[in-house]
Amino acid sequence: MTNKRNVKSKYPTVPLPSEVRKKFEDLQKRLDIQFKDVSLLYNAFTHSxxxxxxRRKNFTDNERLEFLGDAVLELGVSRFLxxxxxxxxxxxxxxxRAAIVCEPSLVKFSNELHFGEFILLGKGEEQTGGRLRPALLADVFExxxxxxxLDQGMEPVTRFLEKVVFPKIGDGAFSHVMDYKSRLQEIVQQTNSGSLNxxxxxxxxxxxxxKFVTVVRLENRELGTGVGRSKKEAEQEAARxxxxxxxxxxxEGEN
Incomplete structure (x- = not known):
């Protein structure tokens, strides 16, 4: 964990009650990420x-951070893929990548981290259930x-994504996006290699x-093995x- 520093913020500061600041301290401990400039963290959770x-002159919402986070997230996921x-x-x-960074996926990431509990909302937005709105939860994650x-650079962001996002890609959570079974069938048909099972x-x-373990064979030749939480997911991974x-x-044949 990065040591906490007393840094004079370059960014608009959100004045918060002590009990709210304590919640954000707990969040940093839970995520094992200590912000150097904690006002950035506050602003990330501040809704318009x-x-x-x-109304304060030195006060801003999270929309600009959301804009930046969207680009940083795309870069991080692109590098990983x-x-x-x-x-x-x-x-x-x-x-x-589009499936990973789309709103429904971001909402899931945000909910898993319980980010909704930390969003700073106006009374009207709170009363109308804003804390559960998908768009709001996705925006907070970004x-x-x-x-x-802004606080620490790309490498800490990558480490955060390695904990929260990347494992789900490896676990096949987005395998439905890529229809590997259809692609494999097309390849086999193009080469007239036989039938898949x-x-x-x-x-x-x-x-x-x-968990299901599935093997895909071309005639009697085993081509791939997949593991998934459903039969369909296991088949997609085997096809991949x-x-x-x-x-x-x-x-190898071209070499």
Whole structure:
């Protein structure tokens, strides 16, 4: 954890009651990220309705941080996908990135971190359920990333994404976006290599957290194995592995 420093803020300061500041101290401890300029953290969670009800000249909402965080998040996810998905085309990478940074995904990330509990809202917005609004939760997640980037740079942002976002990509949470089964079928049809067969070879784990292991074969040749929380997810992962296997063989044949 970065040591806390007394830094004079370059950014508009949000005057907060001591109990609210304590909540943000607890949040920093939970995330193991200590802001050098804590006013950036406060501003990341400040909704425009709060500013409108507390008119101060040195006071601003999180919209500019959201703008910055959107770009930083896209860069972080792009770097990760570029490094971990060498067989994806530009179009495929773009499609997968769009699914990761879309509003429903950001809302899930925000909810998992309980960010909604920390948003500074005006009374009217609070009474109409603003704390649960998807757009608001997504904006706060992006604003937090923007604040962290300004406070500490890209590498701490990357470490944060490694904990919150990237594991879900590896776990196949976005596999539905990339229809690997259809892509694999197209490849096989183009080469007239035979017929594909998917087989569940194992079911493991308790009933409430079961995982399926699926093997995909081309005729009698095993091409890939996938693990997923559903049969469909396991099949998609097996197809993804199979595509990588076929592309790897193609590359070897060209050498």
């Amino acid at each position: 309705s709060y500013v409108n009800e507390h 570029y490094a971990t998905e060498p067989n994806m085309s530009e179009g495929e990478l773009t499609k997968l 604003a937090y990333i923007g604040a962290l980037f 998917y087989e569940i070879v194992e079911e493991k784990g308790p009933a409430h957290a079961k 592995q199979a595509i990588q296997e076929l592309k790897g063989n193609e590359a």
